[in-house]
Amino acid sequence: MANVSRDDVVKLAALSNLQLVDDEVDGLTKDIVNILQYVEQLGELDTEGVEPTYQVVDLENIMREDEVITSEVTTSDLLALAPDQAENQIKVPKVL
Amino acid sequence: MPTISDVKGNSARKNIEDALKKAKEFEEYHALLSLTEKRALERADAVDSGEITGKLAGVPFVVKDNYLAFGAPTTAAAKILENFDAPLQATAVEKLEAEGAICIGKANLDAFAHGGSTENSAFGPTKNAADPTKVAGGSSGGSAVVTALDIVPFALGSDTGGSIRQPASFNGVYGIKPTYGMVSRYGVVAMASSTDVMGCFTKTADDAELVMSIMAGRDEKDMTTLPDYFESTTVDGKVKIGVIKDTLTDDVDESVRNVTNEYIQKLKDAGHEVEEVSLPLVKLSLAMYYIIVPAEVSSNLARYDGIRYGRRAQNVKTLAELYGRSRDEGFVTENKRRIMIGSYVLSSGFFDAYYLKAQKARTLLIQQFDELFNKYDLLLMPTAPTPAFGFGENTDDPIKMYLSDAMTVPANLTGMPAMSIPAGTSPDGLPVGVQLVAPRKADAKMLAFAKSMETQR
Known part of the structure; x- marks a missing residue:
């Protein structure tokens, strides 16, 4: 049975790179507990010895030649999308 | 502007001007987040001058705003992409444009296609075409409404757990979800990569077949597309249809059961063989879905970091704060909720109990479907357990909202093609759809069957 506390939710948010504001936490805790309780009904199903399905149409590794394909999108198109950039690079706050 | 054939051959400029005028007339429905007016009129002139030709020359359409398309920002109805100008177009859009179709605007959706009512749009909900006091359904609510209001003859949507079929049912139009991998997903904002498919809304089964035939096919840019197989066909003679009785229980709205039963009668009157069948795992599909999909969502939405593109939070000092605040403000x-559920079910210690369990259950669900398809050509069930509901009715309880997808998620989990067919109305005049599900790659046969039933009306 899912036992998810307020602290667990804060931790889960941090793992998900979400810096929640304080008044979001209680609502999300309640929702997450309810959703996990709902999905736990799967526990009643016997899946002993069943293989999992990750890909539904049986495609397997699709290979292609390792060659350069020219993209219609240029470096400057992509750089232009960045919120902050300088000298052909994306600017971010200090990392270290 | 009811169907494609009604507008094809007209002056493209007139088609586009009419569609834009209607879009503005119906602005209060909030079905569209933006119009691509300038680009649309330029393309219309190119069609009229003979520079652009094709099967859809001069035919206006609308894309759900999670398709990358030129002419207006691609927002996914989320703040984090509010001003995102796509540097490329989705393959599906490119293919339609190559046949002369003209995109006039971008439709509202639940942010990142998470929802069943369009109430999760960061820019406000869309109103139902039949009754503006009700929700449009979702997540492709805007696309369903522009089709139902006759603004355009067709619109594009994406369907991860019912996001095309449920709003189609709520607004009284056709909604098509193809086999997983039939239509390229390149250039569409990813939600859950093992169930996402691209499809359309139309007024007729004929138009649906035409649009799907153009969008279908292998794409070098999407390695999950299947080799080409879609070929339009016809259905002659008797078809064997199984009605999934587990979807017609007492907890399903009476009007939905009535419309479904009337449709069953129509099938029998047309000479088809209809039998009740059981598919017990349908009842557990939603539990599988809300493990698998949040897991994939948490992974796909990790890319929105406020660094490379999209909205960046202001006044942050550290990199961690930049990520955390940009994502909290932008989603x-x-x-x-979905990102965090996903992080939870994928975390070590819980992976086997949730994610692996759900993927095994999925195998059993596929087996149950496959067994039925050994005996039946098609399966029938309602599209949604209720007609359109009121604003705010399901927003306090996520589970209540999720239950609206209970009958649509099985086709996504199994990769099977499915469609919602407008079949009747509730006593309050709300549209109700029925849903056909077909074996994988039997898309064309399913559409041909829908066409044959259309002429029965």
Whole structure:
């Protein structure tokens, strides 16, 4: 049975790179507990010895030649999308 | 502007001007987040001058705003992409444009396609075409409404757990979800990569077949597309249809059961063989879905970091704060719920109990479907357990909202093609659809069957 506390939710948010504001936490805790309780009904199903399905149409590794394909999108198109950039690079706050 | 054939051959400029005028007339429905007016009129002139030709020359359409398309920002109805100008177009859009179709605008959706009512749009909900006091359904609510209001003859949507079929049912139009991998997903904002498919809304089964035939096919840019197989066909003679009785229980709205039963009678009157069948795992599909999909969502939405593109939070000092604040401000609550559920079910210690368990259950669900398809050509069930509901009715309880997808998620989990067919109305005049599900790659046969039933009306 899912036992998810307020602290667990804060931790889960941090793992998900979400810096929640304080008044979001209680609502999300309640929702997450309810959703996990709902999905736990799967526990009643016997899946002993069943293989999992990750890909539904049986495609397997699709290979292609390792060659350069020219993209219609240029470096400057992509750089232009960045919120902050300088000298052909994306600017971010200090990392270290 | 009811169907494609009604507008094809007209002056493209007139088609586009009419569609834009209607879009503005119906602005209060909030079905569209933006119009691509300038680009649309330029393309119309190119069609009229003979520079652009094709099967859809001069035919206006609308894309769900999670398709990358030129002419207006691609927002996914989320703040984090509010001003995102796509540097490329989705393959599906490119293919339609290559046949002369003209995109006039971008439709509202639940942010990142997370939801079943369009109430999760960061820019406000869309109103139902039949009754503006009700929700449009979702997540492709805007696309369903522009089709139902006759603004355009067709619109594109994406369907991860019912996001095309449920709003189609709520607004009284056709909604098509193809086999997983039939239509390229390149250039569409990813939600859950093992169930996402691209499809359309139309007024007729004929138009649906035409649009799907153009969008179908292998794409070098999407390695999950299947080799080409879609070929339009016809259905002659008797078809064997199984009605899934597990979807017609007492907890399903009476009007939905009535419309479904009337449709069953129509099938019998047309000479088809209809039998009740059981598919017990349908009842557990939603539990599988809300493990698998949030897991994939948490992974796909990790790319929105406020660094490379999209909205960046202001006044942050550290990199961690930049990520955390940009994502918290840029996502709606439902996005956060799903990301966190996904992080939970994928975390070590819980992976086997949730994610692996759900993927095994999925195998059993596929087996149950496959067994039925050994005996039946098609399966029938309602599209949604209720007609359109009121604004705010399901927003306090995510589970209640999720239950609206209970009958549509099985086709996504199994990769099977399915469609919602407008079949009747509730006593309050709300549209109700029925849903056909076909074996994988039997898309064309399913559409041909829908066409044959259309002429029975």
